[in-house]
Amino acid sequence: MGPVIGMTPDKRAETPGAEKVAGLSQIYKMGSLPEAVDAARPKATLVDSESADDELTNLNWLHESTNLLTNFSLGSEDLPIVSPLYDIEGDDVPSFGSSCYQNPEKKSATSKPPYSFSLLIYMAIEHSPNKCLPVKEIYSWILNRFPYFATAPTGWKNSVRHNLSLNKCFQKVERSHGKVNGKGSLWCVDPEYKPNLMQALKKQPFPSASKSHGSLSPHYLSSVLKQNQLRTLKDSDIDAATAMMLLNTSIKQGILECEKPLPLKTALQKKRSYGNAFNHPSVVRLQESDSLATSIDPKEDHNYSASSMAAQRCASRSSVSSLSSVDEVYEFIPKSGHVGSDGSEGFHSEEDTDVDYEDDPLGDSGYASQACADTSEKGQSGKKMRKQSCQEIDEELKEAAGSLLHLAGIRTCLGSLISTAKTQNQKQRRK
DNA sequence: ATAGTCATAAACATTC
DNA sequence: AGAATGTTTATGACTA
Numbered sequence: 001m002g003p004v005i006g007m008t009p010d011k012r013a014e015t016p017g018a019e020k021v022a023g024l025s026q027i028y029k030m031g032s033l034p035e036a037v038d039a040a041r042p043k044a045t046l047v048d049s050e051s052a053d054d055e056l057t058n059l060n061w062l063h064e065s066t067n068l069l070t071n072f073s074l075g076s077e078d079l080p081i082v083s084p085l086y087d088i089e090g091d092d093v094p095s096f097g098s099s100c101y102q103n104p105e106k107k108s109a110t111s112k113p114p115y116s117f118s119l120l121i122y123m124a125i126e127h128s129p130n131k132c133l134p135v136k137e138i139y140s141w142i143l144n145r146f147p148y149f150a151t152a153p154t155g156w157k158n159s160v161r162h163n164l165s166l167n168k169c170f171q172k173v174e175r176s177h178g179k180v181n182g183k184g185s186l187w188c189v190d191p192e193y194k195p196n197l198m199q200a201l202k203k204q205p206f207p208s209a210s211k212s213h214g215s216l217s218p219h220y221l222s223s224v225l226k227q228n229q230l231r232t233l234k235d236s237d238i239d240a241a242t243a244m245m246l247l248n249t250s251i252k253q254g255i256l257e258c259e260k261p262l263p264l265k266t267a268l269q270k271k272r273s274y275g276n277a278f279n280h281p282s283v284v285r286l287q288e289s290d291s292l293a294t295s296i297d298p299k300e301d302h303n304y305s306a307s308s309m310a311a312q313r314c315a316s317r318s319s320v321s322s323l324s325s326v327d328e329v330y331e332f333i334p335k336s337g338h339v340g341s342d343g344s345e346g347f348h349s350e351e352d353t354d355v356d357y358e359d360d361p362l363g364d365s366g367y368a369s370q371a372c373a374d375t376s377e378k379g380q381s382g383k384k385m386r387k388q389s390c391q392e393i394d395e396e397l398k399e400a401a402g403s404l405l406h407l408a409g410i411r412t413c414l415g416s417l418i419s420t421a422k423t424q425n426q427k428q429r430r431k
Numbered sequence: 432a433t434a435g436t437c438a439t440a441a442a443c444a445t446t447c
Numbered sequence: 448a449g450a451a452t453g454t455t456t457a458t459g460a461c462t463a
Binding site: 116117118153155156158159162163183184 | 436437439440441445446447
Binding site for chain 3: 134135136161162164165166172183184185
């Protein structure tokens, strides 16, 4: 049985449009200075850092940080491609920028990459500064990273286009403002499907990770938590949703102690009845139905099928908790920052590509600029409302994270975390 | 055996 | 006109 046919109309109908694209997370800030990251992330500035400083449960350190992918090596040209969900393991603070990863594609340049086309496209898009790429750029990225395709039968490009067109994970964004830089559209990853893709990536065989290191992320998170290295976690740029996922995984693997894995969704639901979990020492009883699979279901892989995706899409829409990253929470926030033009993100377009970001007449030096044009045109009142919404969401996330952390049985280390965080804050303020 | 996933190929339309 | 891009359909291999 082939791919589900007749998907395209659905895909078109569901194409969320500019706002969503604008909300694509600003991932891959690897190698960039924190200032640059902040500048590129106006959404982070929406949170009153001053008032939030003393907030124990504040998730700013998650908000401000970028997606986990950032530090898991998709983001730098200097780094090989590995699963964003794997990393080296060790009790020491991982050096995310280190080159201790194996390099699947370089390891065997002539062998076929262990990634499906969907994942290759996903990586290519996520690697771009604005999470949008024309198909030609996708070709280039894949070619650059996987020399296999240089000698592979030419049909792979067809497959890429086929995937883009058929796979609901990918959204086409018209270059509305005068067909900038060539023909064709830009392709983005639907944020709602990002968890699926992430999950799919995680499932990919990575000898370097699985053999000697295993799944680092939960271990890493665990070690961070156990060592009360809040700063480390903060610096690690793990976003809230990912942290939740890792927490769950850690719990599942027995790294952290908890009765059962807790989906963020549950945390959000419970917090409404219990209030801030930090103020409720009682353990929330979880239901089986609220398994981790609610938000991270290995079966809900990237695929052609509309059914599983639709299910997740619905779930995603039904609750903030299912968002794949905090960025998605803020997806309605117009991007005012200038991203990528100064190279502060550590990203540079591939040498062999012919798209000149700096020549973008839209002044955003990226593709997403057109996509977010709609949102940027909204008025001041809209901004106020959005800011308010952000604060509300932030509160929700804070409480949800509080619930999670509490339930994960790590509350005991919070005292240390607090002091560590406060120390860091004080140091920063002095600077 | 069946259904789902994925890769591949091909035809065709559209756009530049 | 030709190339690039995008859509759709079909088929086969593989897997759970």
